[in-house]
Amino acid sequence: MTSTSEWNEKQLVENRLIQQLQGMDYDYLHGPSLDTERETANDVILRDRLARALTRLNPWMNENNARKVLRSILYIEATSVMEANEKFHDMLVNYISVQQDLGKGKKNQTVKLIDFANPENNEYLVVDQFSITNPKGNIRPDLIIFVNGLPLVVIECKSPMLSINEQIGQGVKQLTRYQDEQERLFHYNQFMVVSSNDRARVGTIGAQVKHYGLWKDPYPLTTAEIGDTPTPQDILAAGMLTKQSLLDLVQNFIVYEPEGGRMIKKLARYQQFRAVRKAIDRILYAKSAKDRGGVVWHTQGSGKSLTMLYLAVKLRRLEALGNPTIVLVTDRKDLDTQITETFRRCGFPNPQQAEGVKQLKGLLSQGPGSTIMTLVQKFQEDKEMGSYPELSTSENIFVMIDESHRSQYKGLAMNMRTAMPNACYLGFTGTPIDKEDKSTTATFGPYIDKYTIEQAVDDGATVPIFYEARLSNLHVHGETLDQLFDRKFRDYDEDTREEIKKKYANEQAIISSPKRIEQIALDIIEHYQTHIEPNGFKAQIVAVSREAAVMYKEKLDELSDYESVVIISGGHNDKPEMKKHHLATDDEKKQIENFKKPFSKSKLAFIIVCDKLLTGFDAPIEQVMYLDKPIKEHNLLQAIARTNRTYDKKDYGLIVDYYGVSRFLEEALGIFTKSDIQGALRPIDSEIPRLQSRHRAAVNYFDYINKSNPDACVQVLEPEDVRNEFETAFKRFAESMDMVMPNPKAQSYVDDLKFLGKVRQLAKSRYREEGMDITECGEKVRQLIAEHLHASSVEILHDPIDILSNKFEEKLNETQSEDAKASEMEHAIRHEIKVKMDENPVYYSSLKEKLEDLINSRRANQMEIIDLVESLREMVNDMRHTTQKGEEHGFTREQYPFFQMLEHELPDEENEDLKDFTFIVTGIVQSKAVIEWTEKDDVKREMRSEIKKKLRNKVDKKKLEAVTQQLMDLAAVHYRK
Numbered sequence: 001m002t003s004t005s006e007w008n009e010k011q012l013v014e015n016r017l018i019q020q021l022q023g024m025d026y027d028y029l030h031g032p033s034l035d036t037e038r039e040t041a042n043d044v045i046l047r048d049r050l051a052r053a054l055t056r057l058n059p060w061m062n063e064n065n066a067r068k069v070l071r072s073i074l075y076i077e078a079t080s081v082m083e084a085n086e087k088f089h090d091m092l093v094n095y096i097s098v099q100q101d102l103g104k105g106k107k108n109q110t111v112k113l114i115d116f117a118n119p120e121n122n123e124y125l126v127v128d129q130f131s132i133t134n135p136k137g138n139i140r141p142d143l144i145i146f147v148n149g150l151p152l153v154v155i156e157c158k159s160p161m162l163s164i165n166e167q168i169g170q171g172v173k174q175l176t177r178y179q180d181e182q183e184r185l186f187h188y189n190q191f192m193v194v195s196s197n198d199r200a201r202v203g204t205i206g207a208q209v210k211h212y213g214l215w216k217d218p219y220p221l222t223t224a225e226i227g228d229t230p231t232p233q234d235i236l237a238a239g240m241l242t243k244q245s246l247l248d249l250v251q252n253f254i255v256y257e258p259e260g261g262r263m264i265k266k267l268a269r270y271q272q273f274r275a276v277r278k279a280i281d282r283i284l285y286a287k288s289a290k291d292r293g294g295v296v297w298h299t300q301g302s303g304k305s306l307t308m309l310y311l312a313v314k315l316r317r318l319e320a321l322g323n324p325t326i327v328l329v330t331d332r333k334d335l336d337t338q339i340t341e342t343f344r345r346c347g348f349p350n351p352q353q354a355e356g357v358k359q360l361k362g363l364l365s366q367g368p369g370s371t372i373m374t375l376v377q378k379f380q381e382d383k384e385m386g387s388y389p390e391l392s393t394s395e396n397i398f399v400m401i402d403e404s405h406r407s408q409y410k411g412l413a414m415n416m417r418t419a420m421p422n423a424c425y426l427g428f429t430g431t432p433i434d435k436e437d438k439s440t441t442a443t444f445g446p447y448i449d450k451y452t453i454e455q456a457v458d459d460g461a462t463v464p465i466f467y468e469a470r471l472s473n474l475h476v477h478g479e480t481l482d483q484l485f486d487r488k489f490r491d492y493d494e495d496t497r498e499e500i501k502k503k504y505a506n507e508q509a510i511i512s513s514p515k516r517i518e519q520i521a522l523d524i525i526e527h528y529q530t531h532i533e534p535n536g537f538k539a540q541i542v543a544v545s546r547e548a549a550v551m552y553k554e555k556l557d558e559l560s561d562y563e564s565v566v567i568i569s570g571g572h573n574d575k576p577e578m579k580k581h582h583l584a585t586d587d588e589k590k591q592i593e594n595f596k597k598p599f600s601k602s603k604l605a606f607i608i609v610c611d612k613l614l615t616g617f618d619a620p621i622e623q624v625m626y627l628d629k630p631i632k633e634h635n636l637l638q639a640i641a642r643t644n645r646t647y648d649k650k651d652y653g654l655i656v657d658y659y660g661v662s663r664f665l666e667e668a669l670g671i672f673t674k675s676d677i678q679g680a681l682r683p684i685d686s687e688i689p690r691l692q693s694r695h696r697a698a699v700n701y702f703d704y705i706n707k708s709n710p711d712a713c714v715q716v717l718e719p720e721d722v723r724n725e726f727e728t729a730f731k732r733f734a735e736s737m738d739m740v741m742p743n744p745k746a747q748s749y750v751d752d753l754k755f756l757g758k759v760r761q762l763a764k765s766r767y768r769e770e771g772m773d774i775t776e777c778g779e780k781v782r783q784l785i786a787e788h789l790h791a792s793s794v795e796i797l798h799d800p801i802d803i804l805s806n807k808f809e810e811k812l813n814e815t816q817s818e819d820a821k822a823s824e825m826e827h828a829i830r831h832e833i834k835v836k837m838d839e840n841p842v843y844y845s846s847l848k849e850k851l852e853d854l855i856n857s858r859r860a861n862q863m864e865i866i867d868l869v870e871s872l873r874e875m876v877n878d879m880r881h882t883t884q885k886g887e888e889h890g891f892t893r894e895q896y897p898f899f900q901m902l903e904h905e906l907p908d909e910e911n912e913d914l915k916d917f918t919f920i921v922t923g924i925v926q927s928k929a930v931i932e933w934t935e936k937d938d939v940k941r942e943m944r945s946e947i948k949k950k951l952r953n954k955v956d957k958k959k960l961e962a963v964t965q966q967l968m969d970l971a972a973v974h975y976r977k
Contacts, residue, residue, distance in 0.1 A: 009159040013197045013233065014128060014142050017155065020237050021126045021145075031130035031140070039958045041133040044185045045074060049123060049149030050113075057112040057121070057148075065098045069111050072096060073150075075961050076187055079937065081179065082263050084187040085205055086256045092150075093251050114148055116251045117319065119243040122148050135841040135904065135966060137181045137848070145241070151188050152250065153241070154178070158196040166724045167196035172209045179205060190250050191267050193236065200236040204254075204265040210646075213267075214459050215239050219274040220281070239270060249273065252314045255306070255346035266346075269461060271298060272307045275449035276314055282448060283424060284320065289395050292424040294448035300430035300641035301462040301618075302451055305342045308400050308428060312348065312371065315398055322396060323369045327423070329416070330402040331376045334617065339402065340373045354378055364391040364419060376401075379415040388415035397423035401444075403430065431638055462644040465653040466687070466739075469660065470523060514551060520658050521555035524626050525562070527656060528605070535649055535738065536599055537623035540642060541608040544629045544659075546571075549610045550581055556606060564606035565591045567613055595619055614638060620645035628658040651735050688745055691736035695749050698733040698756055701726050707755060710762055717763045718823065730756055767827045818865045825872040826855065832879060838973050840897035841966070842904045843882060850875065889915065894974040895922045901970060905963050906954055920950055925971040934972050944968055 018028050037046055047070065054066050061069075073091065078084035095110035115121040125146040132139050145153035156171040171194030179186050186205050193202050194212060203212035214232070218239035223230055226238045240249060253268035253276075268276075275296050286292040298304050312326050328343075328351075330336045336353070343351040354360035354374040363372045381388050397420050417425075427444040456462040528539055543549040546568045553566045570582035583591065594602040596619045607613065607622075610629070622643055631639050643653025701722070705712050717723045737753055740746040829851055837844045854871050857863040863871075886896030899918040906914065928943040930936070948964045955963050 008161045009142075009157050009196075012160060013157040013195060016197060017143065017157070017195065017233060017237060018126055018128065020234060021241060024237075024242050026124045026126045026145075029125055029127050031127050034127065034130065040962070041131060042184070042962055044132055044151055044182070044188065046125075046146055046149035047074070049125075049146070051149075053123060053148035054111065054113070057115050058109075060100070060109065061098070061111065062100060065100055065111075068098060069096055073113070077937075077941070078187070079935070079940065081183045081186050081205060082256075082265065084183075085189065085265065086263065088188055089190070089250075089254060089256070113150065114247065114250075116247050119247050122243070122247075124243060132182050132185060134182065134962070135845055135901065136837060137845060139178045139182050139185075141178065141185075145246075147246070151185060152190045153193065153246070154185070154189055155193045155195065158194065160196045160198050162196065162721070166721070166728060167199050168194050168201050168212065169209050169728065170724065171195070172201075172203070172207075172212055175203075190254065191240075193240075195233045195236070197231050197233045200231075200233040202236065202240065202267065204267050206265065210460070213269050213461075215270045216459070217270050217274050219270075219277060239273075248277075252276075252317060253310050255309065257342075257345050266306065268306070268310055269303060269459070271449070271451040271455075271459075271461075272303055272310055275307055275451070276311045278448050279311055279426060280314055280318070282445075283315075283398075289422060289424070291445065293426055294445040295427040295429065296448050297429050297431075298449070298451040299453045299456045299462070300638060301644040301646075302456045303461065304402075304428055304430055305339050306346075308339065308402070309343055309346055309348060311400065311426070312343070316349075316371075324396040324398055325364075325368050325392075325394070326371045327364070327397065327399045327420070328371075328373045328402070329376050329399060330374075332403075333375060334613070335402055336373055336375050338618065343371070343373070361389070361391060361419075368394070368396060376413065376416065379413075379419065381415060388418045390421065391419040393422055394420075395422040395424070399423050399425045401425065401427050403428070430641065456644075460646070462641075463646055463650055463652050465640055465644050465655060467655050467657065469657045470527070517548060517551045518555050518559075520626075520628060521552060521559055523658075524656075525556070525560045527626075528562070528624070531654075532624050533605070535623070536621075537647075537650065538595060538604070538619070538621050539606050539624045539626060540613070540619075540622055541606060541626045542614065542629050542631075542639065543608065543610050546578065546610050548628070549608045550578060552608050553581065556608075562605040563603045564608055565595070565604060566608045567591065568610050569612065592617075592619075596621055614642070617642055618645060620647035620650070623647075623650055623652075624654040624656060626656045626658065630659055652739055687736055687739050691733075691740055691746070691749065694729070694733040694736050695752060698726070698729040699752055701729070702759070710759070713759045714762045714766055717759070717767070723763060723767065726760075730760055766824065818869050822858075822865060822869050822872060825869070825876060826851070829872065829875055829879070838969070840882075840900060841970075842900045843897070847875065847879070891915075891918070895919070897970055897974065898922055898967065901966060905959070905966075909954070917950070917954070921947060921967060922975075924950070925975050929971070929975045934976055940968070943971065 022028055034046065035041075037048055039047070050073070051066065051070060054061065054069060058066075073088070073096075076084045076087050078087055092113055093116075095112060097108045097110055099106050100109055123146075127144050127146060128142060129140055130144050141154050142157040143155035144151050145155070154175065156175050158167045158171045160167065162170065175192050175194065189205060191202055191204050193200065195201075200215065201212035202215055215236040216232075218226060218230075218235050221238050221242075223235060226234050230238070239245060249268065253273055255266050257264050257266055275298065279294070279296065282294055283292045296304075296307065298307060308328065312328075315321060315324055315326055328339055330339060340351055340353050348371065351371045351373055352363055354363055354372060357378050357380060360372070360374050360378045363370060363374075379388065399416070399420065417423075425444050426448070453462075457464045524539075524541065532539060541549070541552050543552055549566050549568050553564055556562055556564045565583075566581040567583070567588060568581065570579070574582070591604065592607070592613070594604045595607045597604075598621065599605075607619075614631070619642070622645070625640065625643050627639070640653075640655050643655065645653075701716055702713055705716055707713065717726055733749075733756070734753065737746055737749060829847070833844045833848050833851070854863070854868060858865070858868045882896075886893060886899070889896070889899065891899055895918060898921055899914060902909070902914055902918055902921070906917075909917070924946045925943060928939055928946070930939060933939040933943075944964060947967055948960065951960060951963060951967075
């Protein structure tokens with residue numbers, strides 16, 4: 001019988017989406033109806049449909065080449081899912097090259113898998129209940145979108161009847177499991193969608209829940225065009241899954257960028273896609289060439305550099321523009337380097353960075369097709385030549401200018417426009433244009449797109465920034481300074497006092513006084529130690545002068561053990577105490593990179609600046625800025641945004657103000673449009689109401705339970721859905737506590753936090769839930785709970801006891817009820833299966849099926865609890881003796897899984913023949929397995945080739961690749977060196 005939640009999921013989510021896609025001219029097929037088109041249940045590509053598309057899109061291609069192309073798609077040589085995914089994406093958008101004789105000799109031809117230029121010239125299928133099976137398990141995604149037989153999009157639907165907090169979380173968890181169990185499907189996946197109709201998010205392979213983004217705008221459609229009250233699911237589908245938008249996203253809005261030693265696949269967010277499409281629309285359909293430009297304002301931290309990259313990709317690929325010249329201009333060296341590196345890391349072809357004035361002129365004169373990065377300062381006039389020369393009159397030049405409100409419309413910008421008078425100029429800024437600034441829009445044209453501070457925080461693209469004023473008694477300014485001076489120099493006549501004041505008693509001198517800096521340094525150390533360091537974040541100090549920056553460094557060294565570095569510009573006339581902090585360019589880069597690394601890789605905790613690194617500096621690990629300098633307007637908004645980047649476990653950025661910049665922010669409210677900078681800074685106390693409601697949501701679960709009875713509390717969390725809901729509620733409560741602690745206002749909630757943490761940890765032990773690990777909480781919260789558990793003598797600070805250990809039997813015997821014993825064993829077996837699945841997929845897959853059968857029988861009241869306990873105990877004993885069984889057959893622990901795999905795949909073989917063949921296969925692996933062989937492509941190719949040769953006469957041709965890969969996977973687990 002179908003459950004209510006499944007009914008709601010199928011009817012309200014899945015079917016609704018299918019109908020919407022059918023309205024977009026997709027064909028719909030039920031998954032099982034495609035079984036006749038598949039050779040095996042492990043096939044993820046619809047081969048016949050792909051073969052037909054290849055013939056249709058490449059009519060010149062002969063049959064032999066068609067087979068070669070099909071094979072290269074079906075069997076991608078790669079050492080990881082991400083590598084395979086990137087290789088396939090490259091095949092898709094940059095095409096596959098084959099050599100063919102077209103009557104005039106052999107030449108390389110590019111093969112289209114999809115016709116991006118003509119979206120209607122492709123086949124689009126939405127398929128439900130498409131089952132995929134291999135030894136690791138069976139998956140059945142709710143929906144898969146196939147284009148020309150290629151599974152490009154996987155969609156997981158969740159019931160709106162689930163808890164609000166779990167609708168997306170459970171869907172992502174399921175997609176993550178799919179990626180583990182059915183890797184081949186995700187060789188081809190372009191993105192994934194999780195939806196419950198009321199909530200919908202999109203992500204790419206390897207992404208965690210927090211990386212799944214909203215899609216709030218259906219551009220180029222409007223919400224009114226979708227329907228009267230479109231849901232988030234409707235909007236996402238209309239914005240991403242129309243034929244044109246889907247192909248546009250795949251072709252122009254996906255990049256692969258290395259970060260922290262691993263590759264990250266990045267898909268454009270809705271505001272990036274919208275801004276680029278709007279810019280392209282303006283370029284293509286403007287009334288005149290001069291009307292093509294405009295300004296894109298996307299708040300800092302929301303991916304402005306990637307938006308520029310996506311626009312460059314799109315400009316380069318548009319046939320109508322005929323391979324344009326693209327020029328990217330900034331006014332700071334660090335920004336120029338950052339954008340150039342972003343383009344290079346993401347594989348953009350040949351961006352050229354102008355090294356000087358002369359080289360820039362040469363690059364701009366070289367004709368179409370170039371991508372040039374430059375500083376605006378390189379558009380300076382040549383003293384010998386006089387006025388700046390005209391270098392190109394082409395209209396097919398697109399100039400993208402970063403932070404366009406700053407300097408681009410002054411003298412250097414005039415030279416730029418003299419050099420390229422007919423170019424299209426597109427301004428990008430991370431801060432809004434103030435109301436009095438008419439020159440920016442007059443220079444570039446009206447806004448193309450806006451994405452405000454508040455929108456970015458709401459979407460999770462950036463974290464909110466909290467504000468805290470500290471030690472205001474140490475700050476002296478305005479009339480107070482005059483009064484202080486008059487008291488100090490009251491014995492001098494008025495003219496002498498005025499002369500002394502002009503020379504010595506300015507505000508900067510007061511701010512830079514050693515005593516004041518020492519007091520602030522002490523406060524910074526204490527604040528960092530209690531609020532920031534426990535969660536592994538880093539800090540930036542902004543001083544009023546270079547001298548003050550050095551003083552802060554010296555005081556930090558004297559008063560703490562924290563590592564810090566001063567990043568300032570060096571002066572030729574600096575004294576020795578300043579010169580020792582001068583850094584060469586390479587050393588400065590190295591220190592900045594060290595600052596961005598986690599503490600496990602670099603102990604550098606503080607970066608101290610005066611003017612540098614206040615714009616264009618992107619260090620997500622920075623959570624706090626200690627601000628001791630007057631900064632105003634654009635510069636203030638840019639500076640505080642250093643703390644708003646997202647990072648693991650980072651829920652907010654913090655500005656600790658020792659100067660009093662909040663009054664400048666108030667002035668900014670008058671300068672900028674209020675809606676544009678709403679939410680720029682929030683007082684730390686604004687978190688208290690949210691803390692109260694989150695506390696209530698978490699303790700609600702135990703309102704009518706005896707809190708002194710831990711078993712009763714853990715029993716509340718026995719159902720998985722309740723456990724998941726509690727997990728979300730607890731994390732939110734802990735997140736707010738971590739923000740507010742050690743503020744006294746958090747004190748009244750500490751006891752409940754300890755209690756909930758204890759119950760949560762007991763549940764983790766009982767139900768073997770990895771997601772219930774308290775290390776996911778902030779460090780302040782984690783330490784508090786760990787101390788409480790230790791004080792309560794709860795011996796579960798380590799992982800649950802191994803099911804194969806004798807201690808597990810002792811633990812089981814301590815359990816009072818048969819229900820508790822069954823629960824303990826069930827979750828212990830589930831955990832063991834999950835951990836060991838890669839080691840022996842055949843054995844543990846069968847074990848998994850057996851466990852599900854037992855549990856289902858008990859739920860259907862077909863089995864008594866005492867029989868269930870006995871059956872589970874038999875399973876545990878079988879798991880304990882599996883190694884012994886292998887030894888009885890003459891196998892080592894490593895060899896036995898190979899035998900079981902071959903036994904499963906070659907059921908007609910005699911037992912003795914299988915044993916001999918197992919020794920042959922494992923012998924090949926052992927002979928080839930050199931140190932770190934799993935990272936060496938040439939070794940893996942050789943090993944794969946040898947195994948395949950031996951398999952060829954034993955395995956059906958259709959299964960040869962799949963069985964070879966399964967044996968290679970086993971080899972990587974058991975014979976890794």
